[in-house]
Amino acid sequence: MKELRVGMIGYGFMGRAHSNAYKRLTDFFPVNHRPVLKAACARNKEKAEAFAKVWGYERIETDWKALVAADDIDLIDIGSPNNTHLEIALAAAKAGKMVLCEKPLAMSVKEAEKMVAAVEKYKVPNMVWFNYRRVPAIALAKQIIDEGRVGRAFHYRATYLQDWTIAEDVPQGGPGLWRLDASVAGSGVTGDLLAHSIDTAMWLNGPITRVVAKTETFVKERLHVETRKKQKVTIDDACMFLAEFANGSIGTFESTRYARGRKNFNTFEMNGADGSVYFDLEEPEYLQYFEYKQNQSGKKVESHLTGWRKIHTTNSEHPYMNRYWVPGTCIGYEHTFLNALADFVMGIESGKPTQPDFRCALQTQKVCDAVLKSARSGKWTATGAK
Numbered sequence: 001m002k003e004l005r006v007g008m009i010g011y012g013f014m015g016r017a018h019s020n021a022y023k024r025l026t027d028f029f030p031v032n033h034r035p036v037l038k039a040a041c042a043r044n045k046e047k048a049e050a051f052a053k054v055w056g057y058e059r060i061e062t063d064w065k066a067l068v069a070a071d072d073i074d075l076i077d078i079g080s081p082n083n084t085h086l087e088i089a090l091a092a093a094k095a096g097k098m099v100l101c102e103k104p105l106a107m108s109v110k111e112a113e114k115m116v117a118a119v120e121k122y123k124v125p126n127m128v129w130f131n132y133r134r135v136p137a138i139a140l141a142k143q144i145i146d147e148g149r150v151g152r153a154f155h156y157r158a159t160y161l162q163d164w165t166i167a168e169d170v171p172q173g174g175p176g177l178w179r180l181d182a183s184v185a186g187s188g189v190t191g192d193l194l195a196h197s198i199d200t201a202m203w204l205n206g207p208i209t210r211v212v213a214k215t216e217t218f219v220k221e222r223l224h225v226e227t228r229k230k231q232k233v234t235i236d237d238a239c240m241f242l243a244e245f246a247n248g249s250i251g252t253f254e255s256t257r258y259a260r261g262r263k264n265f266n267t268f269e270m271n272g273a274d275g276s277v278y279f280d281l282e283e284p285e286y287l288q289y290f291e292y293k294q295n296q297s298g299k300k301v302e303s304h305l306t307g308w309r310k311i312h313t314t315n316s317e318h319p320y321m322n323r324y325w326v327p328g329t330c331i332g333y334e335h336t337f338l339n340a341l342a343d344f345v346m347g348i349e350s351g352k353p354t355q356p357d358f359r360c361a362l363q364t365q366k367v368c369d370a371v372l373k374s375a376r377s378g379k380w381t382a383t384g385a386k
């Protein structure tokens with residue numbers, strides 16, 4: 001077994017999700033690399049130490065530059081806010097480290113292009129943690145679509161809804177609330193939530209070529225945690241956009257943090273000539289599939305038995321599931337990161353890089369930027385994809 005010595009940046013939500021994946025990788029996947037939790041990095045020494053103790057990191061760093069420069073680190077994992085991704089990724093690539101980066105890849109296309117150029121120049125393995133691709137039911141949707149069972153695509157429909165910023169007294173900025181501060185997050189729901197929906201959509205249904213968008217910021221001013229002053233809110237609280245795909249199908253995407261009662265409501269449906277698929281993250285182990293059946297003479301027909309089928313994606317035939325438990329038993333949110341890491345490591349071992357790499361995530365960034373640009377201009381905006 002080769003060691004894969006990990007330097008984890010950030011001890012927050014993703015710091016925990018990724019650390020769990022490193023710890024469990026060799027328990028579930030037959031890989032030849034064993035992650036070693038070498039160092040955790042965050043600016044607050046006490047908190048970084050507490051995190052390192054819980055997850056078993058050998059040491060901490062309080063400056064990511066020291067982590068990137070360290071000789072005993074093979075892989076830099078960027079689990080810190082969006083405005084840190086560019087600088088850390090450039091330095092890590094230059095230092096010859098593998099780079100795993102959280103989504104959205106960057107604050108803008110301009111930044112993302114620099115990141116792609118760096119990992120390609122220094123030829124370092126890289127991946128962006130678009131973990132929803134690794135939900136077995138979503139990976140099954142990909143398989144069903146690739147097998148031609150949905151047929152010619154007509155519609156793609158995605159929603160990603162939350163409700164945690166409705167109260168006007170939720171402040172912006174600082175630890176935990178950086179997502180409301182555009183100077184740290186880049187954008188609001190577009191980069192945070194729709195980036196996931198866009199990545200999944202383009203993985204399943206191909207490139208998005210044009211968009212027209214409407215964004216809204218419902219609470220115009222919020223107290224800023226760092227300045228202690230009321231400041232203008234410049235993130236998008238909600239975003240809806242129409243999309244055209246290169247294959248001729250059309251899509252709708254909706255995201256908000258103002259959908260009362262919706263905590264992390266992430267769904268998609270795709271409708272084609274021969275079938276449809278539907279996924280809802282609140283029932284993550286199910287994929288719904290409608291098959292427009294052929295009769296014995298090969299003609300497509302509906303019958304009294306026609307209907308949606310709800311596939312419990314827990315059989316060993318389903319993506320990733322032969323690595324876990326017996327059929328009928330589920331896995332959870334944390335396994336999407338474990339599956340992503342396994343794919344990344346198997347990509348290194350096979351020499352066939354795993355997607356989405358930085359170049360692939362750049363395409364999602366282009367759609368996000370086009371969405372925000374369209375929301376400002378009110379016009380259809382090209383993404384650059386054909």
Ligand SMILES: NC(=O)c1ccc[n+]([C@@H]2O[C@H](COP(=O)([O-])OP(=O)(O)OC[C@H]3O[C@@H](n4cnc5c(N)ncnc54)[C@H](O)[C@@H]3O)[C@@H](O)[C@H]2O)c1
Nearest residue numbers: 010011012013014042043079080081082102103104129176
């Ligand atoms: N893949 C997903 O589903 C998913 C889910 C949540 C967040 N994310 C992404 O992960 C990243 C982190 O989000 P989070 O929810 O874990 O945030 P968080 O606020 O929970 O944690 C951020 C961490 O970064 C650290 N940090 C901030 N600035 C730093 C710096 N300059 N140097 C070192 N450490 C620094 C903080 O101390 C904290 O530990 C973001 O890019 C976010 O968009 C992805």
